[in-house]
Amino acid sequence: MSAEYMVATYNLSKSYNSVYRVDTLNLNVRQGEIYGFLGPNGAGKSTSLKMLLGLTQPSGGRITLFGKELSQHRISILSQVGSLIESPSYYGHLTGLENMRVMKRLRGVPERNIREALGIVRLEKHQHKRVDQYSLGMKQRLGIAMALLAFPRLLILDEPTNGLDPAGIGEIRELIKSLPGRYGITVLISSHLLSEIEQMATSVGIIHEGKLLFQGDLTELQARGQSSVSFTTQDAASAESLLLASGFQPVNRQGRLHIEGMQDEQIAEANRLLVSAGIPVIRIEEHKKSLEEIFLDLTGRERTL
Numbered sequence: 001m002s003a004e005y006m007v008a009t010y011n012l013s014k015s016y017n018s019v020y021r022v023d024t025l026n027l028n029v030r031q032g033e034i035y036g037f038l039g040p041n042g043a044g045k046s047t048s049l050k051m052l053l054g055l056t057q058p059s060g061g062r063i064t065l066f067g068k069e070l071s072q073h074r075i076s077i078l079s080q081v082g083s084l085i086e087s088p089s090y091y092g093h094l095t096g097l098e099n100m101r102v103m104k105r106l107r108g109v110p111e112r113n114i115r116e117a118l119g120i121v122r123l124e125k126h127q128h129k130r131v132d133q134y135s136l137g138m139k140q141r142l143g144i145a146m147a148l149l150a151f152p153r154l155l156i157l158d159e160p161t162n163g164l165d166p167a168g169i170g171e172i173r174e175l176i177k178s179l180p181g182r183y184g185i186t187v188l189i190s191s192h193l194l195s196e197i198e199q200m201a202t203s204v205g206i207i208h209e210g211k212l213l214f215q216g217d218l219t220e221l222q223a224r225g226q227s228s229v230s231f232t233t234q235d236a237a238s239a240e241s242l243l244l245a246s247g248f249q250p251v252n253r254q255g256r257l258h259i260e261g262m263q264d265e266q267i268a269e270a271n272r273l274l275v276s277a278g279i280p281v282i283r284i285e286e287h288k289k290s291l292e293e294i295f296l297d298l299t300g301r302e303r304t305l
């Protein structure tokens with residue numbers, strides 16, 4: 001039924017003290033995607049991802065991974081999932097390589113996986129250094145290497161670039177982008193930054209106050225943003241009353257009258273009305289919303305997004 005999806009949730013919900021922090025979520029992640037799970041702080045991203053990993057019990061709804069019910073096939077499913085949730089766990093007094101060996105024994109994978117995973121995150125040169133001497137970015141990359149160690153079918157990353165500088169963010173972005181093509185790994189990654197997701201995701205899900213507000217690709221989202229048309233006239237006040245009286249809904253912004261979602265005929269009609277009332281029209285302009293504005297509209301103008 002859901003075999004086409006690597007991850008599918010059905011009305012997935014989680015409440016704490018009877019407040020729903022994840023509310024009837026229906027996520028669909030297809031094979032080979034980089035799915036960006038986007039939302040402001042506190043939107044419910046971590047809680048959702050923890051449920052996918054069996055770390056938190058849902059209050060309602062179901063989860064399938066690889067088309068199988070998580071509640072019934074937990075062990076076999078989770079052996080094919082790699083994850084990095086919150087900060088990576090490691091032994092600071094051990095080297096990067098030693099940490100990888102600990103993980104290798106836990107995961108029961110061959111030694112060569114260590115070399116390969118350290119190569120992907122470009123940590124080979126630092127593998128003999130103690131992890132408590134790593135920079136934040138190196139620790140984060142080690143966390144990703146650990147998550148990759150068993151070369152999972154699905155990689156779940158919760159805000160993996162939090163706290164990194166732009167160069168570190170760029171590096172992680174490039175390595176994540178290479179995973180579906182090179183290793184066939186599907187990636188589900190959360191972030192509160194549109195700019196980050198925009199540059200790597202093939203699909204996005206936008207969550208706000210526990211609810212999924214949009215799911216699809218970015219071009220679809222862009223198409224959703226209604227453009228507005230503005231009229232600049234020599235008499236904004238009279239133009240506004242005339243347009244209002246004719247059934248338009250202009251918004252006066254610094255003397256320019258903006259009207260949303262207008263068809264071509266309506267633009268011509270508004271123009272004709274103004275001109276025939278003796279109000280000279282100086283300029284008619286179209287304003288397309290940027291992706292950023294569309295996100296801000298969706299999430300109630302949260303500053304973090």
Ligand SMILES: Nc1ncnc2c1ncn2[C@@H]1O[C@H](COP(=O)(O)OP(=O)(O)OP(=O)(O)O)[C@@H](O)[C@H]1O
Binds near residue numbers: 192
């Ligand atoms: N164990 C818990 N008990 C009570 N409330 C919780 C618990 N875990 C999370 N919450 C609440 O659920 C909401 C969603 O938190 P969550 O960590 O999932 O958000 P998020 O989108 O990952 O945001 P952030 O990026 O800030 O972590 C928040 O209001 C948080 O306070």
